[in-house]
Amino acid sequence: MPSGIQVRCPDPTIRRHVRSWLQEGRISPPVPLSIDIQLQESTPPQDGVPVIFEQPGVSVRRHPLDGKLSITWETAPAVAEFRSGDSCAHVILSPEAAKRIEDSTRTFMLTVLIFLLRRAGWHHVHGATAVDRKGRGWLFAGDSHSGKSTTAALVCSRGWAVGTDDIAFLAPAGERVEVRAFRSRIALRSGGRELLARAGGVPLPARGKMGFWPDELGGSWVPTVQPEIVIFTAVGGEHTRAEPLGPGDTLAQLVRWSAWVVVEPGLANEHLGLISRLGRQSRAYRVSLGRDLFRHPDLLSELIP
């Protein structure tokens, strides 16, 4: 299935790899977008351009004169530029970065994709998505060690549909908000696999995890979820607990896990509007995930009926 994002690159291997990554993600934005990749011996210097945001391995800069954004990769020289009003990401890869194109799709190219999709009105949220057996949409938001993936795998084993365990995008759906999944394998660390008593999977060596498609875990894949329930997860002790959140805390948590909202002033209102609408359409809980969840795997939907 084509991704809906055009990829141009004179190097057929890089072009094929990026297209294949996007196709696997099953992303189809509502407007045409493109990624233009050039290979150069060196990347444009960014000295003196202020860093406005940093994530592990990636820095975002805004050029003061023309407002152009540039994203740089720390692992190997690579730069992506977004010019004002442009729906194309202009990417320059050094030979070293080109050799590590697969690594880049977890950090640098993923950030490029996040910024590109913002130009189509889709705004990233760090979360997992699922639909339970009653047809209710869920968003599990939290950081990389908050139990999202293990919970996604667990509910999958109970027949839920899962969209993503990690990479999701808020998108308008009439008066509501839907969350679009970037399809990738649910990635489990050894601890999560032990708790789930799950063998097999595909090694994801760069992440030190094993990957599973939802149907390999007993569930199915769902591209889009309209969340009725949002949970902010953290790994707890023995017992799973769910605490309802008030409106202010819900908004603050959604902003926290949709952190790019603060980066581009021209898109902040649109992004913030989606966060507010998501808060309005859903019930939110802070959930401490306990070990009892693995003995009683339907506990989550019993705690949050």
Place this chain on the structure above:
Amino acid sequence: MTVRYQPHPELRLSSLEGEGVVLHLGSRRYFTVSKTGLVILEALSTPRTLDELVTVIVERYEVGRDHATASVLGFLERCREVDLITELEGEG
């Protein structure tokens, strides 16, 4: 001289059921605000004096003017500390 308060141009406000989150795009920080704080920040869609803000609060809540003045002053001070509002000085 009369001091009027206005939101910082890089402030963005989002509300849900009377509670809010305010973002400062310049410092890339966000803050939760109480119901009263939200009322004050929403009232600053046009620059207002302390006296005008106190009037907004006493008309909205059953609270005496002295108590409202202390609350509004405290809130404005906290907002000023994190650059959420700026002051305009002018005649009248």
